[in-house]
Amino acid sequence: MTAQIVTFARAAQADARSFPGATIAYGPGEEIYAQAEETDLIYRVTSGAVRTTRLDSDGRRQIGDFYYAGDFFGLEAGPEHRFSAEALCESQVQVFKRTTLAMADDTAGVERTIWTATARELERTREHLMMLGRKTAREKVASFLHDLADRQGGEVQTLVMGRQDMADYLGLTIETVSRMLTQLQAEGLVTFTGCRQFRIGNRQAMTRLVAA
Amino acid sequence: MTAQIVTFARAAQADARSFPGATIAYGPGEEIYAQAEETDLIYRVTSGAVRTTRLDSDGRRQIGDFYYAGDFFGLEAGPEHRFSAEALCESQVQVFKRTTLAMADDTAGVERTIWTATARELERTREHLMMLGRKTAREKVASFLHDLADRQGGEVQTLVMGRQDMADYLGLTIETVSRMLTQLQAEGLVTFTGCRQFRIGNRQAMTRLVAA
DNA sequence: CGTCATCTTGATTACGCTCAAGCTCCGTGG
DNA sequence: CCACGGAGCTTGAGCGTAATCAAGATGACG
Numbered sequence: 001m002t003a004q005i006v007t008f009a010r011a012a013q014a015d016a017r018s019f020p021g022a023t024i025a026y027g028p029g030e031e032i033y034a035q036a037e038e039t040d041l042i043y044r045v046t047s048g049a050v051r052t053t054r055l056d057s058d059g060r061r062q063i064g065d066f067y068y069a070g071d072f073f074g075l076e077a078g079p080e081h082r083f084s085a086e087a088l089c090e091s092q093v094q095v096f097k098r099t100t101l102a103m104a105d106d107t108a109g110v111e112r113t114i115w116t117a118t119a120r121e122l123e124r125t126r127e128h129l130m131m132l133g134r135k136t137a138r139e140k141v142a143s144f145l146h147d148l149a150d151r152q153g154g155e156v157q158t159l160v161m162g163r164q165d166m167a168d169y170l171g172l173t174i175e176t177v178s179r180m181l182t183q184l185q186a187e188g189l190v191t192f193t194g195c196r197q198f199r200i201g202n203r204q205a206m207t208r209l210v211a212a
Numbered sequence: 213m214t215a216q217i218v219t220f221a222r223a224a225q226a227d228a229r230s231f232p233g234a235t236i237a238y239g240p241g242e243e244i245y246a247q248a249e250e251t252d253l254i255y256r257v258t259s260g261a262v263r264t265t266r267l268d269s270d271g272r273r274q275i276g277d278f279y280y281a282g283d284f285f286g287l288e289a290g291p292e293h294r295f296s297a298e299a300l301c302e303s304q305v306q307v308f309k310r311t312t313l314a315m316a317d318d319t320a321g322v323e324r325t326i327w328t329a330t331a332r333e334l335e336r337t338r339e340h341l342m343m344l345g346r347k348t349a350r351e352k353v354a355s356f357l358h359d360l361a362d363r364q365g366g367e368v369q370t371l372v373m374g375r376q377d378m379a380d381y382l383g384l385t386i387e388t389v390s391r392m393l394t395q396l397q398a399e400g401l402v403t404f405t406g407c408r409q410f411r412i413g414n415r416q417a418m419t420r421l422v423a424a
Numbered sequence: 425c426g427t428c429a430t431c432t433t434g435a436t437t438a439c440g441c442t443c444a445a446g447c448t449c450c451g452t453g454g
Numbered sequence: 455c456c457a458c459g460g461a462g463c464t465t466g467a468g469c470g471t472a473a474t475c476a477a478g479a480t481g482a483c484g
Contacts, residue, residue: 119289
C-alpha cells in the first residue's frame with residue numbers, strides 16, 4: 001500500500017511482460033490489474049490470496065471470487081478486464097503473457113490447462129450464482145464458511161478477508177454478515193476465536209444448512 | 213411434453229451418441245439433459261431457445277442462462293451436469309460428442325471454438341452474478357429487457373419465456389417481476405402489447421437504469 | 425364459448441438494509 | 455507500561471423492499 005511497494009510492483013509488472021513466468025510480490029490491498037485493463041496476461045497465485053472486484057458507477061461492489069495458492073485468475077474472453085484484482089495479504093503472483101504461451105513447445109498442454117482452469121472457474125461462478133439468487137443471508141454465510149473449510153482443510157480455519165469482502169462476495173451488508181456469524185456461533189455451528197479464526201462446531205448441521 | 217415427443221427425443225438422443233452432429237427437435241418444456249447427467253455431449257441451438265435450470269432440495273429454482281440460435285451450451289468442467297437444460301419452445305438442437313470432436317481433423321480449431329464459447333459463457337455468468345448480487349428488483353427486470361433487446365435487435369421484442377422463468381433467472385418472485393414490469397410500463401420505459409411482446413419506450417432512460 | 429394456465433393486483437409480513445452507537449483489537453507515542 | 459486513537463467488528467432500533475398469501479383478470483386453446 002505504500003508508495004514504494006506500488007512502484008516496485010509496477011516495475012516488476014513491466015518486466016513480466018517481457019519475461020513471462022516472472023513472479024511478482026504484492027502487499028495487502030494492492031491492485032494486480034484494473035477494471036478495463038487489457039487482458040493479455042494470465043496470473044497464478046503462488047502464495048497468499050487474491051480477490052477480483054467489480055465496482056459499478058454507484059459505488060456498489062461485487063467480489064467475483066477469492067483465489068489461493070495454485071489458482072489461476074485473470075482469464076477473460078474479451079479484450080478488457082471486467083473485474084479488477086487485488087491482493088488480500090502479502091502475496092506472490094506468477095504472470096504469463098498469453099501470446100508468448102501460444103508459442104510454447106507444448107502448446108496443446110498449455111491450452112488444455114487454460115481451458116480446464118476456465119471451465120473450473122465457470123463452475124465455481126455458477127455455484128456462486130446459485131447462492132446469490134436463491135439463498136438466505138444465513139445460508140450464504142454458512143456456505144461461505146463451509147466452502148472455505150473445504151478448500152483449506154484442517155481443523156482451525158483462517159479468514160484472509162475482512163467482513164466487507166465477505167459481504168461483497170455474498171451480496172449482503174457488513175452488518176448482516178456480522179449478525180449471521182453471531183447467530184451461527186450462538187447455535188454452536190461454528191466457534192470463533194478472534195474475528196478471523198474459527199472452527200466448524202457441527203459439521204453435520206453445517207452441511208445440511210448448505211445443501212444444494 | 214406429450215409422451216410421444218419425449219419418446220422420440222430419447223430415441224434421437226441415443227442416436228446422437230453414435231452419430232455426433234445430429235440435430236434433434238425438442239418441444240416446449242422438454243428436457244435436453246438432466247442435472248447429474250454425464251457431460252460427454254456438447255450442444256448448440258440451431259433454432260428456438262433453451263434454458264439451463266438448477267433445482268435445489270427445497271424446490272428453489274435458479275435459471276443459469278437462456279440460449280438462442282447459434283449459442284453453445286452444456287459446457288462443463290466436471291463429469292456431471294450441475295444444471296439441467298430444457299427447450300423453451302419448439303427447438304432444434306445440434307449434439308456433438310466430446311470424445312469424437314477430439315479426433316477431428318481440425319482439432320485445434322475445434323478446441324479454440326470450445327474455449328471461446330466457454331470463456332464467453334464465463335463472462336455472461338459474471339455479468340449475471342453482478343446483477344444478482346447488487347441490483348434492485350427494478351434494475352434486474354430492466355436489465356433483463358434491455359439485454360434481450362440488445363441480443364435480438366429490432367424494434368418489437370418477443371419473450372420466449374414466461375414470468376416464472378424470468379423470476380428464476382433474476383432471483384425474484386413472479387409477483388415482483390410482474391409488478392416491476394407494470395411499473396416500468398407506467399413510467400414509459402417500455403410498452404407491452406400482450407404479455408410476451410414489448411418495445412423499449414425510452415432507450416436512454418433504460419440504459420441509464422441498467423448502467424453497470 | 426368455456427376452461428385452465430398464466431399473469432396481475434392487493435394486503436400484509438418479514439428479511440435484510442440503513443443509520444447510529446458501542447466495542448475490540450492493535451499500533452503508536454507519551 | 456499504559457493512554458490514546460483509529461480501523462474493523464458487533465449490536466441495536468426502525469425502516470423499506472421484496473416475499474408471501476390471496477383474489478381477480480387476462481388470454482390461449484380445445
